[in-house]
Amino acid sequence: MNSKSNNAEPDDGARPADKAMNHVARFDIFCRRYIEPEGNVVAELPEVTSDVDLLKRLYRQMVLTRVFDQKAIALQRTGRLGTYPSVLGQEAIGTGVASAMRDDDVLLPSFREHGAQLQRGVSIRELLLYWGGDERGSDFSGPRNDFPVCIPVGSHFPHAAGAALAIKLRGSDNVAVVIAGDGATSKGEFYEALNIAGVWQLPLLVVIANNQWAISVSRKEQTRARTLAQKAIAAGIPGEQVDGNDAVAVFTATMEALEAIRAGRGPHLIEALTYRLGDHTTADNASRYRDDEEVSLHWHEDPVSRLRDYLTAQNHWTKEDEQTLLEECRGQVDSEAEAYLAIPVQPVSAMFDHLFAVLPEPLKLQREYAMEAGKDDQNGGN
Amino acid sequence: MTKMAETDLLGAVNLALGRALQDDETTIVLGEDVGVNGGVFRATDGLQEKFGSARVLDTPLAECAIAGIAVGAATQGFRPVAEIQFAGFIYPVIDQVLNHASRLRTRTRGRLSCPMVLRAPYGGGVHAPEHHSESPEALFAHIPGLRVVIPSSPQRAYGLLLAAIRNPDPVVFLEPKRLYHALREDVTDDGKELPLDQPVYLRQGRDITLVTWGASTLEVLRAAEQLEAEGISTEVIDVATLSPLNDEPICASVEKTGRCIVVHEAARTGGFGAEIVARIADRSLTSLLAPVRRVTGYDTVIPLPRLEVKYMPGTRQIVDTAQEVMALS
Ligand SMILES: Cc1ncc(C[n+]2csc(CCOP(=O)(O)OP(=O)(O)O)c2C)c(N)n1
Ligand SMILES: [Mg+2]
Numbered sequence: 001m002n003s004k005s006n007n008a009e010p011d012d013g014a015r016p017a018d019k020a021m022n023h024v025a026r027f028d029i030f031c032r033r034y035i036e037p038e039g040n041v042v043a044e045l046p047e048v049t050s051d052v053d054l055l056k057r058l059y060r061q062m063v064l065t066r067v068f069d070q071k072a073i074a075l076q077r078t079g080r081l082g083t084y085p086s087v088l089g090q091e092a093i094g095t096g097v098a099s100a101m102r103d104d105d106v107l108l109p110s111f112r113e114h115g116a117q118l119q120r121g122v123s124i125r126e127l128l129l130y131w132g133g134d135e136r137g138s139d140f141s142g143p144r145n146d147f148p149v150c151i152p153v154g155s156h157f158p159h160a161a162g163a164a165l166a167i168k169l170r171g172s173d174n175v176a177v178v179i180a181g182d183g184a185t186s187k188g189e190f191y192e193a194l195n196i197a198g199v200w201q202l203p204l205l206v207v208i209a210n211n212q213w214a215i216s217v218s219r220k221e222q223t224r225a226r227t228l229a230q231k232a233i234a235a236g237i238p239g240e241q242v243d244g245n246d247a248v249a250v251f252t253a254t255m256e257a258l259e260a261i262r263a264g265r266g267p268h269l270i271e272a273l274t275y276r277l278g279d280h281t282t283a284d285n286a287s288r289y290r291d292d293e294e295v296s297l298h299w300h301e302d303p304v305s306r307l308r309d310y311l312t313a314q315n316h317w318t319k320e321d322e323q324t325l326l327e328e329c330r331g332q333v334d335s336e337a338e339a340y341l342a343i344p345v346q347p348v349s350a351m352f353d354h355l356f357a358v359l360p361e362p363l364k365l366q367r368e369y370a371m372e373a374g375k376d377d378q379n380g381g382n
Numbered sequence: 383m384t385k386m387a388e389t390d391l392l393g394a395v396n397l398a399l400g401r402a403l404q405d406d407e408t409t410i411v412l413g414e415d416v417g418v419n420g421g422v423f424r425a426t427d428g429l430q431e432k433f434g435s436a437r438v439l440d441t442p443l444a445e446c447a448i449a450g451i452a453v454g455a456a457t458q459g460f461r462p463v464a465e466i467q468f469a470g471f472i473y474p475v476i477d478q479v480l481n482h483a484s485r486l487r488t489r490t491r492g493r494l495s496c497p498m499v500l501r502a503p504y505g506g507g508v509h510a511p512e513h514h515s516e517s518p519e520a521l522f523a524h525i526p527g528l529r530v531v532i533p534s535s536p537q538r539a540y541g542l543l544l545a546a547i548r549n550p551d552p553v554v555f556l557e558p559k560r561l562y563h564a565l566r567e568d569v570t571d572d573g574k575e576l577p578l579d580q581p582v583y584l585r586q587g588r589d590i591t592l593v594t595w596g597a598s599t600l601e602v603l604r605a606a607e608q609l610e611a612e613g614i615s616t617e618v619i620d621v622a623t624l625s626p627l628n629d630e631p632i633c634a635s636v637e638k639t640g641r642c643i644v645v646h647e648a649a650r651t652g653g654f655g656a657e658i659v660a661r662i663a664d665r666s667l668t669s670l671l672a673p674v675r676r677v678t679g680y681d682t683v684i685p686l687p688r689l690e691v692k693y694m695p696g697t698r699q700i701v702d703t704a705q706e707v708m709a710l711s
Contacts, residue, residue: 082686083509111511133509151470186443188444188446214414216417346689348692351680351682351689352682366650370692374692
């Protein structure tokens with residue numbers, strides 16, 4: 001992705017002529033990219049890319065994410081899933097970030113990071129269960145210390161700092177990784193968490209999936225800052241941009257950041273530039289506020305075809321490989337969807353059974369009443 | 383210009399906002415996605431086009447700032463109508479409302495005031511995602527110096543919202559989103575406001591008083607009809623302005639019927655029903671023929687859509703409770 005086109009206009013003030021004004025500080029933001037659209041290599045590839053299996057794994061995972069996404073939308077459209085936020089076009093971020101993480105790192109995902117969750121080991125059926133409106137989807141089999149998705153935008157940044165504090169206190173070398181959108185960087189919690197993480201040098205990686213939109217509010221209407229990465233600088237934390245549609249760049253940037261953090265060099269922020277190719281959610285109609293033309297232009301940046309083009313150009317990927325992979329992914333997603341659909345609704349008592357470690361005595365009567373009342377279909381908003 | 387049009391509650395909110403922007407140039411509308419997108423529910427549809435982006439402002443994603451900016455602008459002679467996209471995201475804003483909006487008049491002995499409205503869609507029953515179904519009215523009703531208003535029909539939404547906007551003090555205006563498209567009626571866009579602090583009789587009766595607000599009016603009115611068929615006559619009151627609560631019409635009704643049930647979607651403990659029961663105990667205890675009962679949401683987190691329906695107080699529960707109450711006297 002052309003990083004220039006995705007940053008707001010320059011806002012540098014003029015350099016003062018006044019001798020009373022002494023230069024104090026200057027900061028730079030860099031944007032990393034190895035592979036551009038159509039799979040062309042634009043910079044010397046990092047070490048990791050010599051591992052073709054790794055590249056293929058990244059590619060497979062992005063394809064799986066996309067096939068899952070399509071299925072989720074289809075289920076929603078046919079009344080078998082709740083409101084769902086598509087991750088179309090942003091697959092390289094979840095895949096790249098989560099692939100660079102260790103199992104014992106802690107992920108705190110925003111509501112759109114199905115790709116990261118999948119890579120972390122949350123199953124497709126669990127993802128569907130959550131978006132289908134069942135809390136058991138957040139009781140996933142993936143890393144048990146990972147957070148459930150965060151719906152109140154940006155409210156999970158401080159949790160990530162808290163998880164990082166726990167890691168630091170324990171003296172281990174794992175890292176808390178939080179992913180959120182461009183819009184989330186306007187929330188107070190974002191600055192508050194970054195600031196504390198900087199002061200305390202917490203093992204925290206903040207990833208901003210900048211998809212240029214927060215529902216109908218464009219990146220430029222969100223902040224006057226030229227980059228979101230520079231917001232980290234204000235907290236004394238390194239901030240960098242990465243082409244979020246280049247899976248290799250996302251993976252490498254995350255890997256390097258995690259290594260630095262593990263080595264005790266404190267928190268880090270990566271702004272991954274991407275584009276939301278779909279509607280905000282299945283309840284949204286993006287044509288109300290953005291041009292179809294803009295969207296089609298960004299299809300050119302598609303992270304999935306970019307890595308495929310690269311792999312193909314390197315003779316690591318064939319049409320047959322592609323066909324086989326698609327069939328595998330579809331088979332897996334379909335059978336997981338079937339499994340999800342077959343899961344019966346929980347009994348009414350489930351509302352009570354996870355409120356407290358032990359249900360307090362005074363709530364037991366209510367629980368009984370609820371179970372009795374719940375037998376009647378005329379109850380409940382009828 | 384007076385227009386009459388059939389519309390739903392959402393449309394009525396839109397009409398009232400348009401009217402307020404039209405009639406008073408100090409009125410401004412702000413919030414996330416309220417501009418070109420017209421709000422995620424379309425409550426502000428067309429307003430930016432008509433009144434310009436200086437008066438209908440898309441904000442960055444920052445609820446505390448939205449509320450705080452409304453406070454600041456209100457003190458300087460504007461009438462901000464701020465939208466919080468869902469009530470589930472209003473909690474950080476309580477700081478601005480509790481510490482500032484509702485207190486500036488008191489703190490400055492009237493020198494500064496906050497004629498602002500915070501609108502938010504609230505409530506469950508629409509199969510919304512997590513954190514999109516809460517009913518936080520009691521939290522706000524506990525804040526002195528603040529009005530809490532909840533409409534339950536298109537016409538009342540229109541009149542109450544206009545009154546809220548023109549009111550010299552801060553108002554939290556909670557819109558029951560389950561009612562956004564539930565009923566349509568003729569709404570006259572005549573700029574006439576409805577009185578705040580005035581509960582509304584939705585139905586007159588003699589045996590039992592059913593008190594409610596917001597979307598639960600649907601189930602309560604349905605229950606009232608079923609009870610009527612069984613020979614039990616109910617009086618239904620929509621509280622409309624929860625705070626400050628004018629308990630006069632409620633107590634007058636209870637003194638007539640001798641029985642009362644309060645119905646709300648929010649969790650039971652510390653819910654606003656408790657305040658109503660307390661008022662009845664204060665003023666009308668000796669008129670009671672039976673204990674006052676509540677039919678409410680449970681003291682649980684409102685479940686995600688698959689179980690949600692089992693959380694919502696239903697018609698059957700109201701009817702059953704009414705029969706129990708009748709059987710007690
Ligand atoms: C605190 C809060 N306010 C509003 C919303 C409603 N909402 C959901 S997503 C969203 C936009 C988020 O934009 P961004 O952070 O860029 O993430 P993206 O949706 O682009 O992935 C909004 C306003 C919310 N979920 N939480
Ligand atoms: Mg975004």
